[in-house]
Amino acid sequence: MLTLNFIREKKELIIERLKVKNFDAREIIDKIIDLDNKRRKTKQKSDSLQSEINQISKEIGKLFSQGLKEEAEAVKKKTAAIKEEIKKAGTALGHIEKELMELLVTVPNIPNEMVVPGKSEEGNVKVKEGGTIPELVNDPLPHWELARKFDIIDFELGNKLTGAGFPVYKGKGAKLQRALINYFLDEGQKAGFSEVLPPIIVNEDSGFGTGQLPDKEGMMYHVPVDNYYLIPTAEVPVTNIYRDVILNADQLPVKNIAYTPCFRREAGSWGAHVRGLNRLHQFDKVEIVVIAHPEKSYEALEMMVDHVEKLITSLELPYRIMRLCGGDISFTSALTYDFEVFSAAQKRWLEVSSVSNFESFQSNRLKCRFREKGEKQNKLVHTLNGSALALPRILAALLENNQHPDGIKIPDALVSYTGFESI
RNA sequence: GGAGAAAUGGCAGAGUGGUCGAAUGCGGCGGUCUUGAAAACCGUUGUCCCGAGGAAUCGGGACCGGGGGUUCGAAUCCCUCUUUCUCCGCCA
Structure with a gap:
């Protein structure tokens, strides 16, 4: 399996070299990069939401330790919607990663320069x-x-x-x-x-x-x-x-x-x-x-x-x-x-x-x-x-x-x- | 196969719901001291992902056997799987 970074950086080289293995990689590489972009965006979103929750949790912790129960309960109410969004982003991320993996494992290793083209x-x-x-x-x-x-x-x-x-x-x-x-x-x-x-x-x-x-x-x-x-x-x-x-x-x-x-x-x-x-x-x-x-x-x-x-x-x-x-x-x-x-x-x-x-x-x-x-x-x-x-x-x-x-x-x-x- | 206990950083080992990525010890790395070494003392010490940056680095997220769940918040509670240990049974 090629690494994502390598695919992103050396896209054209990979496509060119894989021709030696009689493998047309262009379409699949494009799909991979596209999916990886989606993956990054989704990950970013889910991380920042999680960060919010973590912030709120800390706040609640502080309030409780100060005995401010009612205030804490009030803050709790803010979390429900965020949690729902995290869940959504999480499942989306899961799907994307699965699909990405499925594509990644179908791309062959690129041959060394000494490998000559050939049919059989x-x-x-x-x-x-x-x-x-x-x-x-x-x-x-x-x-x-x-x-x-x-x-x-x-x-x-x-x-x-x-x-x-x-x-x-x-x-x-x-x-x-x-x-x-x-x-x-x-x-x-x-x-x-x-x-x-x-x-x-x-x-x-x-x-x-x-x-x-x-x-x-x-x-x-x-x-x-x-x-x-x-x-x-x-x-x-x-x-x-x-x-x-x-x-x-x-x-x-x-x-x-x-x-x-x-x-x-x-x-x-x-x-x-x-x-x-x-x-x-x-x-x-x-x-x-x-x-x-x-x-x-x-x-x-x-x-x-x-x-x-x-x-x-x-x-x-x-x-x-x-x-x-x-x-x-x-x-x-x-x-x-x-x-x-x-x-x-x-x-x-x-x-x-x-x-x-x-x-x-x-x-x-x-x-x-x-x-x-x-x-x-x-x-x-x-x-x-x-x-x-x-x-x-x-x-x-x-x-x-x-x-x-x-x-x-x-x-x-x-x-x-x-x-x-x-x- | 039956009954019970456990699984935490490179290792040992604390931690039973709220600044815990995690005390402490050992090891490793850097330094002070030394002619050199040891000892002692001081500092540092994981992995992955996302983002910023030329880079050093910084910000965010995840990871305490694996997976799932409860909760605003889980190393800590629940379910499940795996593995290890003890006792019993069986056996090359």
């Missing part, structure tokens, strides 16, 4: 490519067949227990999963991220804070009896740690890392391209979240991208880094880098990480601010997050790319975690 993912810009695509044996198997062959992931069993998209990892598959989680967490800690293990079910406020609610309600599993939501990513609980928090400038940047399962309903997105591990309802992910000083957030973004790249490189996977174009970047993001690894049997690039700077778009909702020494005004922090990494597609690529006639080779970096060198 076709327009994304490749900024880097690394690793080598392996030469595979004849008739390489896609990971879902490898999974069956070596009995390490059981999709059918998951269907029985829950439904499609909830695989059961077995034996070396389960161990490999655990190895990856531990490896990612350990590497994160070495890079200065401090670990949290948050709840994976959150309340409505948290859903709102990171922007899943009210719009993207359909992506999350809902627990109606308690009105809780299963998290679609650790970003939700971890970022919400800092909801309504004022940090000291010297605490920045805050660097957190968290492993959680993630739950996504992914309604209506089924077909051949989402077979096997490519898209799941429940999956594991290690997430990094950074709360940064506004002047240092792009530095932080770079640091995060480097970290993710190092992880993928250490797993010896062929990868490319894409800078998302205006058509593919998310509603909340100012700049996003996607990491894709090449899954050699499917012959496809699979997205395994998305690292974004939200600038103050999220922190404005979260009300996460920081205090600079010597400055009175608290300012909004910048928030960033990224996957480091999402497991299923990494697993898919590892299985497919490392298949050999005699089994699947585990990358060296993982062996001390798995305890075995091949499957």
Whole structure:
């Protein structure tokens, strides 16, 4: 959510920049500014009326303490009409604020200058490519067949227990999963991220804070009896740690890392391209979240991208880094880098990480601010997050790319975690 | 799940209808003293919104767990939700 002040001050700039995201903002911005003017006027009115009441109340208090009961009663009579007006102004203000909020949350974050226009993912810009695509044996198997062959992931069993998209990892598959989680967490800690293990079910406020609610309600599993939501990513609980928090400038940047399962309903997105591990309802992910000083957030973004790249490189996977174009970047993001690894049997690039700077778009909702020494005004922090990494597609690529006639080779970096060198 | 108690500023903790945004202590910040530090002493100390101003700042409003109500006036009374504590029950 953009701040009202920013919208008022940089109206034309916002309209111009949002064209990159294929969003026509002019009409809505005008409405917002108009409503905000109304809001201010109404607030002014209600405040001055309230001030009157406060004055009168003090007077009455004095009169009573002097024992002048009758005089006090007389003054009381003046209040009825004012109170009626306050009530009116109050409800009007409430309506205006609600409407204003409803409009505000529909305006996307403005993209960074590096974001190019584009219609879809076709327009994304490749900024880097690394690793080598392996030469595979004849008739390489896609990971879902490898999974069956070596009995390490059981999709059918998951269907029985829950439904499609909830695989059961077995034996070396389960161990490999655990190895990856531990490896990612350990590497994160070495890079200065401090670990949290948050709840994976959150309340409505948290859903709102990171922007899943009210719009993207359909992506999350809902627990109606308690009105809780299963998290679609650790970003939700971890970022919400800092909801309504004022940090000291010297605490920045805050660097957190968290492993959680993630739950996504992914309604209506089924077909051949989402077979096997490519898209799941429940999956594991290690997430990094950074709360940064506004002047240092792009530095932080770079640091995060480097970290993710190092992880993928250490797993010896062929990868490319894409800078998302205006058509593919998310509603909340100012700049996003996607990491894709090449899954050699499917012959496809699979997205395994998305690292974004939200600038103050999220922190404005979260009300996460920081205090600079010597400055009175608290300012909004910048928030960033990224996957480091999402497991299923990494697993898919590892299985497919490392298949050999005699089994699947585990990358060296993982062996001390798995305890075995091949499957 | 049942019974009872409680929720106040960064923390501790007063305040049960009228200058209470809130005593006091601790902490933080600034200063005096000191070669320096500590101690002592003095001062200062939240957040949000509206308005004025170039700014420092000033005026107004709101906030004592959340929401609602009573009243001219609520931290204080009432309703409701949430959370915490104690006792009982149950349980990984």
